[in-house]
Amino acid sequence: MTRTLKEIAEALNLAAITREDLLARKVTGGYAGDLLSDVLAHAGKGQVWITLQTHANVVAVASAKELCGIIIVHGRTPEEGTLRKAEDEHIPLLVSPLSTYDVVCRLYQLGVKNGEGV
Amino acid sequence: MKEFKADLHIHTCLSPCADLEMSPRNIVSEAKRKGLQVIGICDHNSAENVPAVEKNAVREGILVIGGMEVTSKEEVHILALFGSEERLFSFQGTVHENLHGTNDEKRYGEQVIVNEEEEVIGFSDKLLIGATDITLERLVDLIHEFEGLAIAAHVDREGFGIIGQLGFIPEGLHLDALELADPSKRDRIPQGGRWPFITSSDAHQLQEVGRRSTTFLMEAANIAEIRQCLSSVDERRTRI
Numbered sequence: 538m539t540r541t542l543k544e545i546a547e548a549l550n551l552a553a554i555t556r557e558d559l560l561a562r563k564v565t566g567g568y569a570g571d572l573l574s575d576v577l578a579h580a581g582k583g584q585v586w587i588t589l590q591t592h593a594n595v596v597a598v599a600s601a602k603e604l605c606g607i608i609i610v611h612g613r614t615p616e617e618g619t620l621r622k623a624e625d626e627h628i629p630l631l632v633s634p635l636s637t638y639d640v641v642c643r644l645y646q647l648g649v650k651n652g653e654g655v
Numbered sequence: 656m657k658e659f660k661a662d663l664h665i666h667t668c669l670s671p672c673a674d675l676e677m678s679p680r681n682i683v684s685e686a687k688r689k690g691l692q693v694i695g696i697c698d699h700n701s702a703e704n705v706p707a708v709e710k711n712a713v714r715e716g717i718l719v720i721g722g723m724e725v726t727s728k729e730e731v732h733i734l735a736l737f738g739s740e741e742r743l744f745s746f747q748g749t750v751h752e753n754l755h756g757t758n759d760e761k762r763y764g765e766q767v768i769v770n771e772e773e774e775v776i777g778f779s780d781k782l783l784i785g786a787t788d789i790t791l792e793r794l795v796d797l798i799h800e801f802e803g804l805a806i807a808a809h810v811d812r813e814g815f816g817i818i819g820q821l822g823f824i825p826e827g828l829h830l831d832a833l834e835l836a837d838p839s840k841r842d843r844i845p846q847g848g849r850w851p852f853i854t855s856s857d858a859h860q861l862q863e864v865g866r867r868s869t870t871f872l873m874e875a876a877n878i879a880e881i882r883q884c885l886s887s888v889d890e891r892r893t894r895i
Contacts (some may be wrong), residue, residue: 571730573822574813592729592791594821616790 538648539563542606545585546631549643551608554620555629562605562629566651567644569637573598580604585649587640591615596622606630610637656890659876662686662868663695663720664734664808664834664855667704671764671784673859678773679707681861687715689865693876695855697724697734699783700754702747703768706740710771718876724808725750726786727794732808732815734834735798738878746801753789756782791821795829804882805829809836809857810844818845832885838867838895851885854895870894 543560546553553560565583570576571590580586582603588595591613599607606629609615615623615630623630633640665682666673686694694717696705705721712719721743722736737743757780758766766779789797798805810833813819817833824830824846831850835841838854853869872892873880884891 572813572819574819577822590729590821592821592825594823594825598822616792618792 539565540647540649542585542629542631545644545647545649548647549633549635549640551631551633553629553631554615554623555606555631556627559606559627559629564605564649567641567649568604569641577602581651584651585644587637587644589613589637591619593618593622595619596626596628599628600626604628608633608640610635610640656872656874659692659871659873660690660868661693661695661871661881662689662691662855662858662865663693663722663736663806663853664697664724665694665858665864666698666724667696667708668765668767668769669698669701669704669779669783670859671699671758671760671766673698673764674861675765675767676861677859678769679704679711679771680773682708682864683711683715683717685861685864686712686717689868691717691865691868693718693720693871693881694864695720695722695734695736697722697736699724700726700750700785700787701766701779701781701783702743703777703779705743707769707771707773709740720878720881722803723747723750725789725794726815727791728786728788729791729820730786730815731791731817731820733791733794733798734806734808735794735803736806736878737801737803742801742803746797746803749797750787750789751781753787754781754783754785755788756785758782758784791817791825792828799829804831804878804885806832806834806853808834811835811837811840831882832893835895836867841895851887851893852895853893
């Protein structure tokens with residue numbers, strides 16, 4: 538089943554830094570990575586991206602790839618510039634205290650999966 | 656104006672990943688053999704072997720620019736080069752306040768500090784291969800506050816290169832130059848036309864010293880002249 542960002546945020550107890558209405562976005566799948574060049578090359582439209590990077594470039598990458606949102610792991614705090622850019626570009630930022638592995642496992646349990654052949 | 660051959664990115668035995676033979680005297684004699692007139696000493700997140708290299712290089716008429724290869728919070732490598740040891744070590748103080756963890760010699764390698772006679776005077780117990788918690792933008796500003804040059808290291812390499820880590824070079828980042836590991840890739844760097852390029856060896860082993868170098872056409876060998884070369888002031892030029 539397709540989850541919304543809001544459902545994910547509630548199930549994983551994520552701290553959402555975004556406008557409420559953006560959380561209605563549907564999550565088509567997921568991608569995890571901290572090398573932004575790799576994310577630019579391989580992430581897919583509508584996916585939620587799990588990363589430990591907090592630099593403003595994450596917003597540009599998410600925007601370019603039309604990702605539905607970004608989950609920042611380990612409770613890391615996004616930089617001021619990242620928060621501003623996320624607001625401007627309507628990219629929801631969600632923060633989890635968990636590691637990438639644990640976030641991904643929980644998302645999978647919730648049914649957030651990529652389609653066959655992805 | 657005169658041409659000076661420079662290799663601005665050389666590690667010493669202080670870097671855990673460098674060979675122990677990367678001692679000050681060996682580096683200086685290898686630099687001399689390779690015809691280098693300027694060498695930059697850039698260990699990971701630390702500068703303790705700069706004075707020993709400098710004292711040996713002076714006798715050979717080689718200019719040492721002391722610096723370090725700092726790992727930003729995003730795990731981007733930035734070369735920070737300074738014109739004075741005082742500023743270099745003040746900068747190091749800030750880097751070390753923001754670098755956490757302890758080295759494990761068995762796993763990562765020894766971090767040997769030596770004097771000019773190449774006697775071992777200590778071991779750094781900092782986790783020099785780790786990342787600082789200084790953001791890229793703050794790091795570049797900090798280097799400039801200490802009047803240093805901030806050069807993005809090996810931008811053509813995926814791991815720890817600014818483009819690999821961050822996808823592209825952030826808008827408004829005040830870098831002084833981009834370093835290429837492979838100078839033939841200069842035309843393939845997106846946004847590359849906006850910064851001057853240098854190339855250097857990133858030597859971790861002795862024979863690698865000077866395997867790549869940058870030629871600066873300038874009045875004299877010092878960091879102020881190199882800074883002007885990077886901005887092509889008057890007839891000064893940088894060639895890779």
